[in-house]
Amino acid sequence: MNKTYTVKPDRPGVFSYCSVLQEGDYVELGKEAVERIVKCRDYLDNKISRTSEPLYGITTGFGSLCNISIGADDLEQLQRNLVMSHACGVGERVPDHIVKLMMLLKVQSLSYGNSGVQLATVQRLLDFYNNDIVPVVYRQGSLGASGDLAPLANMCLPLIGLGEVVYKGRTMPAADVLVQMGWKPLQLKSKEGLALLNGTQFMLAHGLWSLYRSHNLNIAARYIAAMSLDAFDGRIEPFGEQVNCVRHHRGQIQITTDIRAILSDSQIIAQHKVHVQDPYSFRCIPQVHGAVLDTIYHCMNVFDNEVSAPTDNPTIFPDDDLIVSAGNFHGEPIAMPMDFLAIAMTELANISERRIYKLVSGTRGLPSFLVAKPGLNSGFMIAQYAAASVLNQSKGLCWPCSCDSIPSSQGQEDHVSMGANSATKLLQVVDNTTRVLGIELMTAAQALEFRRPLKSSTRIERVFENFRSHVPFIDSDCVMSPLIDKAVKFVEEWR
16 A cells, blocks of 8 residues: 545545545545544434434335334344345446445545444445455446445445455455454444445446546547647647637637647648648647537536535434435436536547548558558558447447436336446446547557658657557558557556
């Protein structure tokens, strides 16, 4: 572990937990978080003992069973039954790093002291995280409305000694790992199962990780697009300050400022151009990449709010002697932005694929398919096909899940966000965009070599040399998939 990260009941910062995850930090609860958690649990215990009023999910059943009262002797069994019965996840497994992010986000949500959980429950989640014990969670099953019920139930089964975990590279029963660690299964108290299962942490973990990667990809795309522009012998005038500032969009202005800086000392960009105008995929980089950047800014603001909030139900306010059953678990506030971000990242891939197409088209003095002897060699012909295929899948994933709703729980939960599906397909779109950008970088680097002895800018040549240490120039036909894979990894690790 590199250092210790302390969970506090405040705004942790939109990308804080992505950084914690990548850096392998040890995570602990801060003093104020501990105090709030204990205070809320004590309040809830006292409230239950002195009231005869039904408290949803605490002394009643769940969903459409909310009118059925539960006796005091059965409150703990009620919560255990909830976790077991709701563990209905199906499909492929969620990647381990996303599950670990889910655990961190759940701890943050519980740290505000509005959920009524035991301190031991929150600490056990951190014990799992810090010891790299990762619950097995499945991609499908959440409607994104009463929280991410199914995936969060699968995530929390190991806390009570059920389900499976990945530990030391092996999938094994959670009960066996608890024995190895010397831990007893948790005995959930009233409200705790509901607090663990209600919430947006499945959606949020996928969305936050996708947003984090999208932010890095947008930066990488500026350099890749700049290399393509130079390799295509494009014009710099569309990136001028006046023509972009006159439209006022923040993202557009940022992109043009960066592209000008990236290409500031390029011999190629400075040479006389015989062509009057470039195709849209080059000339409109500021407008398209800028619109993507503006979408990322919007999503950062939304996700910052979501990370900084308790999202289970009911919400408990000890200082006001108030327990409110409402809808803060509903995923719509992040479902719509995730669908929006999927569209934006698909467009980033869309314009990237068009630049690939132009670079292999045998124009502007570049050889067909970027090989010296086209015909005998097919060169980058099928690399463009691959990018187009990947892009087509992303376009199909752009249909917004958040515009659908299928009623559940006998009509009690009659409008759902489907945000979990927005989240998982967003992650697929981000993966696809990484692949297309990797192919563009490989293509742009290949094209740039046909401009020698002219040099691109200092920044582009630095990227080029680094990239060439991973992916060589293609002199004649070879097996391309391993090289494309290296190019994609290069883009994926861009910081």
